[in-house]
Amino acid sequence: MTEDALTLDKVRSMAEEIGMTRLTEAHLQQLLRATNGARARRALLPFADLTPADEPAHVLMLARED
Amino acid sequence: MTDLAYLSVADAGELLRTKQLSPVEYASALIARIERHDNKFNAFLRFAPEIALADARRAEAEIMGGAWRGPFHGVPYGLKDIVDYAGLPTTAHSKILQENVAVGDAVVTQKLRAAGAVFMGKMSTHEFAIGGPSFDLPWPPARNPWNRDHFCGGSSSGSGVATAAGFLPAAIGTDTGGSVRNPASMCGVVGMKPTYGVVSRRGVLPLAFSLDHVGALTRTVRDNALMLDLIAGHDALDPGSANRATGGYTAALSRGVEGVRIGVIRHFYTRDIRADAEMIAAIEAALKLLADLGAEIREIETAPLAAYAACNRTIMMSEAFAVHEKWMRECPQDYGTLARERLMGGAFIRAADYVNATRVRRKMAADFHAHFRDVDVVVTASSMDPACRIDDAKAVESTYPRQARAPFNVTGSPALSMPAGFSKAGLPLALQIAGAPFTEALVYRVAHAYEQATAWTQKHPALE
Numbered sequence: 001m002t003e004d005a006l007t008l009d010k011v012r013s014m015a016e017e018i019g020m021t022r023l024t025e026a027h028l029q030q031l032l033r034a035t036n037g038a039r040a041r042r043a044l045l046p047f048a049d050l051t052p053a054d055e056p057a058h059v060l061m062l063a064r065e066d
Numbered sequence: 067m068t069d070l071a072y073l074s075v076a077d078a079g080e081l082l083r084t085k086q087l088s089p090v091e092y093a094s095a096l097i098a099r100i101e102r103h104d105n106k107f108n109a110f111l112r113f114a115p116e117i118a119l120a121d122a123r124r125a126e127a128e129i130m131g132g133a134w135r136g137p138f139h140g141v142p143y144g145l146k147d148i149v150d151y152a153g154l155p156t157t158a159h160s161k162i163l164q165e166n167v168a169v170g171d172a173v174v175t176q177k178l179r180a181a182g183a184v185f186m187g188k189m190s191t192h193e194f195a196i197g198g199p200s201f202d203l204p205w206p207p208a209r210n211p212w213n214r215d216h217f218c219g220g221s222s223s224g225s226g227v228a229t230a231a232g233f234l235p236a237a238i239g240t241d242t243g244g245s246v247r248n249p250a251s252m253c254g255v256v257g258m259k260p261t262y263g264v265v266s267r268r269g270v271l272p273l274a275f276s277l278d279h280v281g282a283l284t285r286t287v288r289d290n291a292l293m294l295d296l297i298a299g300h301d302a303l304d305p306g307s308a309n310r311a312t313g314g315y316t317a318a319l320s321r322g323v324e325g326v327r328i329g330v331i332r333h334f335y336t337r338d339i340r341a342d343a344e345m346i347a348a349i350e351a352a353l354k355l356l357a358d359l360g361a362e363i364r365e366i367e368t369a370p371l372a373a374y375a376a377c378n379r380t381i382m383m384s385e386a387f388a389v390h391e392k393w394m395r396e397c398p399q400d401y402g403t404l405a406r407e408r409l410m411g412g413a414f415i416r417a418a419d420y421v422n423a424t425r426v427r428r429k430m431a432a433d434f435h436a437h438f439r440d441v442d443v444v445v446t447a448s449s450m451d452p453a454c455r456i457d458d459a460k461a462v463e464s465t466y467p468r469q470a471r472a473p474f475n476v477t478g479s480p481a482l483s484m485p486a487g488f489s490k491a492g493l494p495l496a497l498q499i500a501g502a503p504f505t506e507a508l509v510y511r512v513a514h515a516y517e518q519a520t521a522w523t524q525k526h527p528a529l530e
Contacts, residue, residue, distance in 0.1 A: 019395045
């Protein structure tokens with residue numbers, strides 16, 4: 001999936017949508033860098049190799065009733 | 067009497083059991099050393115000499131009365147300050163939790179208390195086990211005892227510094243992307259991240275639930291195995307706890323490595339990332355020594371470091387932000403700069419990306435563990451470089467990707483960092499030994515054989 005390049009205004013809007021309304025301009029610059037970093041990491045993950053049946057590493061496991 | 071500062075847990079335990087050493091004398095000697103030197107190294111966030119002396123007096127009365135509890139009875143220890151000790155704040159080295167007084171003990175604390183160990187205090191960490199070394203927090207960052215101008219690693223910083231500096235023979239740390247093994251590497255001590263689920267995480271402030279491990283830092287391999295014997299065990303109230311037998315980690319220590327098949331993951335430190343030349347030389351020398359001791363060395367290939375790192379960070383950031391979202395809304399200004407930016411990385415990771423990262427994780431773990439049909443343990447780098455200067459922010463930042471520890475958080479495998487020599491500048495070099503799930507005893511056995519054939523763990527920093 002391709003995404004638009006993030007801007008400071010865009011990341012401010014995204015932050016406000018999730019209730020992060022107390023960020024200063026410096027904090028928003030940090031959020032922009034951090035979000036770009038997370039997106040770059042996603043590109044390194046081999047998601048394309050996953051098949052529909054590949055399970056997550058942890059799934060709910062209920063204790064057996066003895 | 068041996069220098070009490072560098073007494074091993076094993077030797078101290080025997081001297082205490084046979085009443086040749088008083089717990090009060092032992093604790094008092096370490097208290098005096100900490101009071102004299104820790105103003106230069108900041109290993110302790112909260113030093114607790116009154117509690118230590120009370121614990122030591124209790125231990126002394128019990129031992130003198132014939133009620134010896136085991137190898138940790140009367141032995142001092144510290145807790146990374148994300149681990150609960152009832153009645154004391156668990157601050158995570160953060161302004162946000164300065165007043166967060168623990169109502170009970172973490173499970174590891176309960177076990178150490180029950181063993182009669184002597185609590186010396188809470189150890190410095192990186193803020194919330196992720197943001198450091200930081201100079202904008204209520205407490206200063208810990209510094210490397212081999213050279214206080216250098217980084218000591220993290221996030222279990224104080225635990226590594228205190229063991230290396232002879233303040234404590236053992237300390238508890240935690241490891242989500244390498245945080246026990248990083249300070250072990252930088253400070254020249256032994257740090258073990260056990261298999262996921264071997265040690266209860268209950269009472270430990272989470273960084274990322276599915277990647278968090280509790281482990282110990284010690285000066286010797288035997289001491290580390292003794293500590294794992296004590297703190298391991300199933301905990302029905304920790305949903306990640308493995309319901310299987312633990313212990314016996316010292317039983318095979320002296321069996322040597324004759325016939326042990328060691329897989330070398332050389333591409334981590336030569337191709338994926340080119341490690342510092344002195345670090346590569348130290349690891350290659352260790353492999354040659356292990357071969358001389360009778361191990362079979364063969365090279366193996368696994369996924370690239372970058373893929374493991376991306377998987378680790380995507381999961382870590384997602385889970386960590388779930389913990390921190392409330393504070394990011396209410397008081398983002400109360401974080402230090404480093405922790406805030408690192409934690410913000412999880413704010414906008416899509417749900418599908420998080421789930422897919424956990425699906426990739428399962429495949430990576432299965433692929434990695436398949437190698438243990440052909441080898442018994444693996445050896446690779448821990449850190450790619452010796453400790454950089456603590457005031458070089460760019461170099462410090464580069465220590466986070468320039469490591470090969472995160473793969474074993476992704477796979478959940480046991481992984482141990484131990485000293486492998488010293489750089490020309492006098493800073494510790496390290497290697498890492500990892501194993502199949504629940505094979506800690508074999509990892510310790512290989513580490514012990516290497517330790518016995520070298521003298522690295524016998525060398526200590528001059529603190530003056």
